[in-house]
Amino acid sequence: DTMEKANWHPYPVLTKRSSLMTRYLRERYGNGHAPPHIWLGVSVEDAKNVVRLKHLQAAPASIKFVSFEPLIGPVGTVDLAGIQWAIVGGESGPKAQPMAEEWAIELLDQCRAAKVAFFFKQWGGVRPKTGGRLLRGREWNQYPSASNQKISALTTAE
Numbered sequence: 001d002t003m004e005k006a007n008w009h010p011y012p013v014l015t016k017r018s019s020l021m022t023r024y025l026r027e028r029y030g031n032g033h034a035p036p037h038i039w040l041g042v043s044v045e046d047a048k049n050v051v052r053l054k055h056l057q058a059a060p061a062s063i064k065f066v067s068f069e070p071l072i073g074p075v076g077t078v079d080l081a082g083i084q085w086a087i088v089g090g091e092s093g094p095k096a097q098p099m100a101e102e103w104a105i106e107l108l109d110q111c112r113a114a115k116v117a118f119f120f121k122q123w124g125g126v127r128p129k130t131g132g133r134l135l136r137g138r139e140w141n142q143y144p145s146a147s148n149q150k151i152s153a154l155t156t157a158e
Contacts, residue, residue: 010038025059038063047076052066065087066083067089069089070090070099084145088107090123098124108140
């Protein structure tokens with residue numbers, strides 16, 4: 001209720017329980033959609049969790065995003081239809097598993113082809129900032145538009 005009333009803030013809501021999210025949204029909004037300032041996302045760490053994308057795509061939301069983090073394995077080719085934003089990042093903490101560069105590049109290329117905003121959060125490591133934020137020699141800081149455009153504020157050149 002509070003998020004719906006405070007429509008001047010974007011609220012990114014992220015879950016691994018994607019089927020529960022979709023069910024909740026249908027119960028709450030019926031045939032309608034969640035308000036456009038409430039962004040809904042799922043976490044996908046590797047190929048075995050890609051099914052969460054299908055749940056997200058079925059969710060009645062205006063802005064949908066996927067957080068490929070902590071990326072602990074390759075994801076492969078994914079269907080990004082209806083997705084406005086992708087976040088990619090490695091795992092951090094004392095027992096962090098390394099993220100392979102090719103996994104991140106594969107997702108970057110798919111996002112660019114699908115015109116999905118791409119945000120590279122971190123390489124990960126013992127501390128979140130250990131590996132930095134550069135991918136292909138630059139920072140990727142794209143965000144979705146609240147008006148449901150594919151890519152809005154690009155803070156770096158294509």
